[in-house]
Amino acid sequence: MNNAKILIPLSKLPLLNIEAVSLIYGESDPELILETLQQFQTEAQGYVSQIALIWHTGAAEDVVRYVHSLKTMTAMVGAEKMSRVCRMLERQLRAKDVVEARRTYGLFEKVWLDTLQQLDLHLLTAQGDAADAQ
Amino acid sequence: MLNDQKPVLLFIDDEQFLLNAYQRMFRQSQWRCLFCTTTLEARQLLELYPVRLILCDYYLTEGTGLEFYRSLTGKFSGVKRILLSGSNEVLGKELTSAGLVDAVLHKPCTKAELINQIDSCLSTKRQQA
Numbered sequence: 001m002n003n004a005k006i007l008i009p010l011s012k013l014p015l016l017n018i019e020a021v022s023l024i025y026g027e028s029d030p031e032l033i034l035e036t037l038q039q040f041q042t043e044a045q046g047y048v049s050q051i052a053l054i055w056h057t058g059a060a061e062d063v064v065r066y067v068h069s070l071k072t073m074t075a076m077v078g079a080e081k082m083s084r085v086c087r088m089l090e091r092q093l094r095a096k097d098v099v100e101a102r103r104t105y106g107l108f109e110k111v112w113l114d115t116l117q118q119l120d121l122h123l124l125t126a127q128g129d130a131a132d133a134q
Numbered sequence: 135m136l137n138d139q140k141p142v143l144l145f146i147d148d149e150q151f152l153l154n155a156y157q158r159m160f161r162q163s164q165w166r167c168l169f170c171t172t173t174l175e176a177r178q179l180l181e182l183y184p185v186r187l188i189l190c191d192y193y194l195t196e197g198t199g200l201e202f203y204r205s206l207t208g209k210f211s212g213v214k215r216i217l218l219s220g221s222n223e224v225l226g227k228e229l230t231s232a233g234l235v236d237a238v239l240h241k242p243c244t245k246a247e248l249i250n251q252i253d254s255c256l257s258t259k260r261q262q263a
Contacts, residue, residue: 025159026245032158043151068193072220073151075242 013080015111015118020078034126040077041119044070048112055105064093074115082115140166141256142183146176146199147191147218152241156189159245165252171195173202180210187214187255189248191241192221203235214255218243 021036022028047070054062071086085108092101143165145156153169160167168179173196179185188206190199203215215235217226226238236255239247 024242024244025155036155036158039151039154065193068220069149072241073149076152076155 010081010084013084015079015081015115016122017078017080018122020080021076024076030126030130034123034130037077037119037123037126040073040079041116041123044073044079045116047073052109060093060096064090067093079115079119082111085111140164141186142166142168143252144168144170144176144179144183144185144188145190146170146173146188146194146202148172148193148195149191152191156248159248173197176202180206180213185213187216187252189216189218189239189252192217192219200229200234216251216255 018033021033025032025036047066051063051066051070054066067086067090071083071090074080074083074086085104089101089104089108092104141164143160145153145167147153147156148171150171153171156167157169166183168183168185170176170179173194176188176190188203190202192199194202199217203217206213206215215237217229217235217238218241219238220241222240226240229235229238236258237251239251243251
């Protein structure tokens, strides 16, 4: 499933594609989506913080591991732009291309903030809808 | 230990988020699903339950899923194996031809992809290395 969108330019990829969650989980239950996104928000933020913490320590292997995990997690919730940036960063880190990896890390930070903003917006709306329904 | 006759599957992934995802996908399924984050726990579960199929992540905290599969010999050599990989560098055809695994799936996998592969693996006899 992760090969289909490789040729789409980064700028055209969505920050958050909720339909991907339904496709991956095989159901469109709003509660499941909400629960999944909330868990993602907490865990992914933990990984991003860890990456930021060790980025300057030179522990490249640890960074690769966290970026690799984040790549899959973001893909699982349809955070397609972030997933692509993680893929790029992982490849550059594994190739020890420090110059490109530094450039991409700036993008990584920006796209993560944009993704979080989009995620917050979606969660607020979804929680509001759930409250209205009760 | 398990009273029903459902085939038992074992998911191994050191990412709790992904294990939770598999749990959500298969909370109501025709299989009995077990979940763990380490190969140590996996070995304990293999001793306790009649596991038919293992779905293991490639990158684990304590090594790789492939190393874990290689170490499963003797009474566990007939257990079916699916390798889950987040990297396109893992060469599925080579690994399956060599009999090291029964299938390789690239993450993220949809529920439908997982079900198809599980069905396919459970319906055939394991070709051992």
